[in-house]
Amino acid sequence: MYGGKTRKGIYITERDGMAVVKLDSGYNIGVDPVSCAFSGHLPEIPAKKPDVPQKKDLPGLSIVSTGGTIASRIDYRTGSVTSQFDAADILTAIPELANVANYRTIPLATILSENMTPLIWQELARAICEEIKRGVDGVIITHGTDTMAYSAAAISFMIDSPVPIVFVGSQRSADRPSSDNAMNAVCAARAATSDLGEVAIVMHATTSDDTCAIHRGTRVRKMHSSRRDAFRSIGIDPLGSVAYPSGEVSLEEHAVRRGCRKAGIHDKLEEHCGLLQFYPGMSPDLLEAYEGCKGLVIAGTGLGHVSTTLIPSVRGLVEDGTLVVMTTQCMQGRVCDRVYDTGRDLLAAGVIEGGDMLPEVALVKIMWVLGNERDPERAGSLMQADLKGECTRRSTHGL
Numbered sequence: 001m002y003g004g005k006t007r008k009g010i011y012i013t014e015r016d017g018m019a020v021v022k023l024d025s026g027y028n029i030g031v032d033p034v035s036c037a038f039s040g041h042l043p044e045i046p047a048k049k050p051d052v053p054q055k056k057d058l059p060g061l062s063i064v065s066t067g068g069t070i071a072s073r074i075d076y077r078t079g080s081v082t083s084q085f086d087a088a089d090i091l092t093a094i095p096e097l098a099n100v101a102n103y104r105t106i107p108l109a110t111i112l113s114e115n116m117t118p119l120i121w122q123e124l125a126r127a128i129c130e131e132i133k134r135g136v137d138g139v140i141i142t143h144g145t146d147t148m149a150y151s152a153a154a155i156s157f158m159i160d161s162p163v164p165i166v167f168v169g170s171q172r173s174a175d176r177p178s179s180d181n182a183m184n185a186v187c188a189a190r191a192a193t194s195d196l197g198e199v200a201i202v203m204h205a206t207t208s209d210d211t212c213a214i215h216r217g218t219r220v221r222k223m224h225s226s227r228r229d230a231f232r233s234i235g236i237d238p239l240g241s242v243a244y245p246s247g248e249v250s251l252e253e254h255a256v257r258r259g260c261r262k263a264g265i266h267d268k269l270e271e272h273c274g275l276l277q278f279y280p281g282m283s284p285d286l287l288e289a290y291e292g293c294k295g296l297v298i299a300g301t302g303l304g305h306v307s308t309t310l311i312p313s314v315r316g317l318v319e320d321g322t323l324v325v326m327t328t329q330c331m332q333g334r335v336c337d338r339v340y341d342t343g344r345d346l347l348a349a350g351v352i353e354g355g356d357m358l359p360e361v362a363l364v365k366i367m368w369v370l371g372n373e374r375d376p377e378r379a380g381s382l383m384q385a386d387l388k389g390e391c392t393r394r395s396t397h398g399l
């Protein structure tokens with residue numbers, strides 16, 4: 001019995017005290033074994049994980065696991081998806097990975113990415129740096145998709161790397177028929193052994209299982225809550241693509257190449273920063289709540305505006321030593337506060353224009369800049385400089 005109905009299916013295994021049954025639709029459900037009538041034999045459950053063979057002539061990659069759907073399965077007691085696998089489990093579950101490289105696995109966390117913190121970004125940066133020092137050919141980070149772009153931006157600022165650092169996740173867990181975990185992981189491994197030399201996110205490019213896109217870590221956003229092709233490069237073209245199943249990697253001219261940057265780490269962050277989305281009618285009290293913050297990014301309207309009623313509070317923050325950076329809520333284009341009087345008043349109040357940086361990238365960057373530079377003028381100039389491809393000189397025209 002399940003959901004008040006009698007259903008027939010194939011018993012697969014026991015998990016969490018529930019019988020896992022595959023229905024004709026392909027979906028697995030967890031059923032209380034007491035309410036099951038079994039006919040025929042139960043399949044044997046393999047007890048031992050298969051070993052992943054090491055092949056001499058393949059490149060060496062490290063997989064640092066942090067959690068997310070790519071490391072998840074359904075908890076059959078509750079029906080919810082929980083993040084439980086580490087990098088070694090992922091490797092065992094996706095045998096195709098063994099054709100691409102030899103791997104070291106580093107289990108850093110098993111969290112859903114809404115629980116990610118700047119402290120874990122720092123641990124992640126140190127773990128990646130260790131792997132680069134060991135001389136691996138590339139590093140893969142398995143990560144929840146929800147905040148993957150924040151982490152990719154954080155690692156972009158904290159680490160200089162001569163080898164690819166590739167973030168990958170999946171929108172659907174391994175035990176779902178339409179899971180994207182295996183294809184994304186294999187494409188990530190291909191990108192991590194390619195000529196790429198920067199931090200990137202590799203995820204499904206289309207609704208089919210034929211291509212993954214390679215996105216720059218500072219110019220990418222999750223644009224859909226559930227589609228497998230949820231990630232898009234914003235304001236620039238993707239850095240390249242990985243064809244599946246051939247594994248052929250094509251890199252565009254603007255992708256930084258392997259070996260172009262020397263290994264380095266600057267892992268200090270100033271956490272006492274905020275990101276505020278302006279909306280019509282916003283009360284100045286909300287801005288005042290940021291008093292004492294070291295940095296504040298505002299996602300303003302259009303060319304980078306807030307209402308005239310907020311400007312005295314913005315000025316107050318700047319006078320008290322908060323670095324205030326204006327970005328735009330528009331997905332494309334850049335801030336220009338010299339056009340309208342509200343913009344000019346914001347500039348006079350001491351606001352820094354954030355160019356075409358995505359607001360969430362500007363937040364991560366302000367944490368990094370203020371963690372490494374205490375001089376307000378130099379910190380302001382760094383916010384406007386293009387450090388890791390986060391600011392473009394010319395935006396693409398597309399929407």
Ligand code: GLU
Binds near residue numbers: 143145
């Ligand atoms: N909310 C979870 C996370 O970001 C699951 C989403 C996912 O991994 O796709 O970790």
